[in-house]
Amino acid sequence: MKPGKVTFKNHQNQQLVGKITLPLDQDPHNFVIFAHCFTCTKNLLAIKNVSNALTSQGFGVLSFDFTGLGESDGEFAETNFSGNVQDLIAAADFLKENYKAPTLLVGHSLGGAAVYFAANEIESITAIATIGAPSEPVHVKKLLQDSVEEISQNGVANVLLSGRPFTIKKQFLDDLENQSLLDLVAKQKKAILVLHSPQDATVSINNAEEIYKAAFHPKSFVSLDGADHLLSNKKDSLYVGKVIAGWASRYVEIPQQAKLSTKDEVVSSLSKEDNFLTQMKVGSHYMVADEPIDIGGNDYGPNPYELVAAGLAACTSMTLQLYAKRKEWDLQKVEVHISHTKEEEVEEEVLKDVFTRHIVMNGELDEKQRKRLIAIANKCPVHKTLHQGSKVVTVERESL
16 A cells, blocks of 8 residues: 555546555554545645644545545536535445445544545445534524625635635535535434534534534534644644544454464564564563565565564663773763674675664764774674674474
8 A cells, every 4th residue: 555645536437645654663544534524625734734643543634625625626616515425435335345434534624524424425434523514504604694695696706715715606505505404413323523622712512512402322522622624723723633533443344363372582484474574472461573675565464574683783882881991981971873784795795783882972972982882883792693603403393
């Protein structure tokens, strides 16, 4: 799976542009579709922060520009709320065909209203989370204020929203009038999480109350105290993402990775279908190893040589600090930078592994002390192991 820009077609065969955000260290266990707010785009900073918080918990996230907005095709003036719902269904079809069918919908503001309607048409969805959503789509008319009468009389009007000009046609308002969100929510049998700020000046907290009262259980409400409507404070949007991830884990299926166990110091486990992604237990710590993308891996973890280099770097840092403390030298901080290469040994005609180690030492140290610490680096246990060579004994076990 590759993160980055994606494109897909809506029900009118127009191209929509989206962005896939994926976890850094695993394949996503579930996919989320994020629906942005009215006249916003996928590039809203809050969407990025919420998505990053979700991917840190193993979710993959698709955010995209609705028709007529951002990079997507179409004219905004020709769109409406029903079209946004259809765009969400098209996004779900794209994920199902190219990645995995989505299980969670997240919507912000009017996008929150849209995900309730779309969820009815997307079979794979088991959970819905909305942020600052209106209890009825027609709430948008309040944002248009004085332009509503002009739109009704003339059929169209140019309005300024967040400092940007938009053309709104009467069909947009008519479409909003025909949507009844509370009636829909009252019949919905999917898990719902309502997130809303009491200080939201764009969509009042009363909307969250109405949605929550109308919904069936399982339903949850989280107050975003102090947050504004656009979640412009990074802490607020990261918090929202973490809350959604934790809540959704009760309502989406997350495969459990069997914990490795061993009587030895280290164990690794690699199944046939996992390519190079190797599960490891190193002492009492769990981690993964992988290979770079250019040789067929997913780069979800360090490769085997990086793990060896990491051992050398860690051992060098520990050894130098231990020695400096015993000598009461002012070694405030030590950094060890290591790169691995192979070079040909002319006489033996073999490739030899070379670990180049760069040491940065901060503190009030004189030249003699620095030279001594560099010499001590060569005495760290892992350095000795690599320099002297080791014996590896391989024995097959019938069972673990």
